[in-house]
Amino acid sequence: MREISVPRLVEPLAAGGLADEVFDRARREPDTVAMSLGGDRPGGVWVPLTAAGFRDEVMGVAKGLLAGGIRFGDRVALMSRTRYEWTLFAFALWTVGARVVPVYPTSSTDQVRWILRDTQVSAVVVEDEGHAMTVAAVCDGLPLFSRIWQLDAGCVEQLVAEGAQVPDEEVHRCRAAVRPEQIAAIVHTSGTTSPQPRGCLLTHRNLAYGTDTLVGGWGEVLTAEDGDRSLLTFLPMAHVCGLMIAVAAVRRGVRLAHQPDMRPGALLPSLASFRPSCVIAVPHVFERIFRQARRRAELGGKAAVFDRAVSVAVRYAEAVERERHGEGTGPGAGLRMQHALYDHTVYARIRAVFGGRARCAVSGGSTLRRRLGLFFAGAGITVYDGYGLTETSGGCAAQPPGAVKFGTVGKPLPGDSLHIAADGEIWVRGDNVFLGYLNDVRASRTALRGGWFGTGDLGFLDDDGYLVITGRKNDLIVTSTGRTVAPLALEERVRDDPLVSQCVVVGDDQPCLAALITLDPAAVAHWRKLTGQGGGDGEDTALRAMVQRAVVRANSGVSPAESIRAFHILPAEFTVGGGLLTPSFKVRRGAVVEAFAAEIEAMYAAPRPSGGSASLV
Structure with a gap:
């Protein structure tokens, strides 16, 4: 499609x-x-x-x-x-x-x-x-x-x-x-690639249409059981x-x-x-809530129970998802019993984090990972993932109510059209698409093509019309062997490890891929408490070994030519204030590559383990 x-x-x-x-x-x-x-x-x-x-x-x-x-x-x-x-x-x-x-x-x-x-x-x-x-x-x-x-x-x-x-x-x-066609807001993009933010001209009609469509079509998502919104x-x-x-x-x-x-x-x-009655957040918030819940369980000696509850929640939500899409009969009796058991001991505590009344949430800014979405759904909080940009007044695709397909960002919003160009770029058309960029006629003409806005994102539509995001055009890596790699999926696999906060895969004009990795300080402190590590070379070696295992697991899902062959652990997380993250917590890839050019060069010059680096060859 x-x-x-x-x-x-x-x-x-x-x-x-x-x-x-x-x-x-x-x-x-x-x-x-x-x-x-x-x-x-x-x-x-x-x-x-x-x-x-x-x-x-x-x-x-x-x-x-x-x-x-x-x-x-x-x-x-x-x-x-x-x-x-x-x-x-x-x-x-x-x-x-x-x-x-x-x-x-x-x-x-x-x-x-x-x-x-x-x-x-x-x-x-x-x-x-x-x-x-x-x-x-x-x-x-x-x-x-x-x-x-x-x-x-x-x-x-x-x-x-x-x-x-x-x-x-x-x-x-x-x-x-x-008048509706007049400019209401000039919202500057927090883009991951452009050297300066561009001012997007959003009209009263743009903002009204997008919000009226979302609330009109997703009102049940925003409404609690008692009718409150x-x-x-x-x-x-x-x-x-x-x-x-x-x-x-x-x-x-x-x-x-x-x-x-x-x-x-x-x-x-x-x-x-x-x-x-509903929570609207970015994936970063849902990830933090999940990781914090697991750390609490581990400190209480209940990590195994929590992990079993996660597995049950994921399998339960998958069964419900298949049933809603006409591909199965729903959770079996045994799975329902297990789910009911963990509902009182684990899932209720997850719901309490959101205030105890919300049964739905909305995620935007970047794609929510499928397994995380399945877990929250199994725990009683269905997260409706969506997709949009500043240029589309926030939203242009969202999960249909009652028909969520986790790992996708849903279907076009009512009134919108999505088109996949020959190179895989996602184009959008609708009344929520902006007028153009302030003071930049050339960029406006490039982005707006016959009524279609070229997003710069890559993706595809599955057989049911759900949109899957695979990366950014500007993020594609071309190695010296001529292989083109979209790094997003590989980075997300590395980030599945509880210790890892951020991962940026590099490799342009290089013979193989490498990665810059940051660690979650709270997760590291938790790991130290559990393992009794007190710092020094022993801790560094143990941490590197943990991260290497995470990279090896990520590599198992790709071909050898597309795998990470070396990595470097950076001393601190990327931050918004440091200019390496956008305010929606997306990595500014170009800024990261520029800031850590010496570390990248060192990985390729000396692929053997040294300092924070490790070779996986």
């Missing part, structure tokens, strides 16, 4: 903009809870904010923006972690017809300078003094720039006070002038997925809470107290 289309589920936005729903909903159901505030703080209690209350706060900030000189069509940057005020400012800006420019709060000074100059912003909203200093250091050369508002310095209250004398009618005149958003709101969550919640009546810290010590208590 080379191409597939799915009929529309909703109609594209015909009039107005994203902010209209704030006011419409407040008229229809003013007392419905729209937001939950404050519970992200230690010991905090979630305080409800009604639809009417949210409208009033949006109106207050919108009036302050007008009083502060923001005008229709202006570009205003938002540089903050995921918090309520981000959503508040976004909808206030859309209310007055301004354009949102998200900026990652972890961005370097050079990245901030590039984005602000690329967009020529009129003002910036920052979270704290550190961000304000970063902006102040780069605002020269911005002729339209006039204001910095700081959240932690009380800028919301300041704006509301400044705008108190602005008539409501002035705000409504601006809102009435917004609620989301705790913790993904960066500068990422298109985080932006999409906020838009979807406001437009489709999903109660929304914010958590600015994705670290387990902050995130897990918030999940437990808020108890969302």
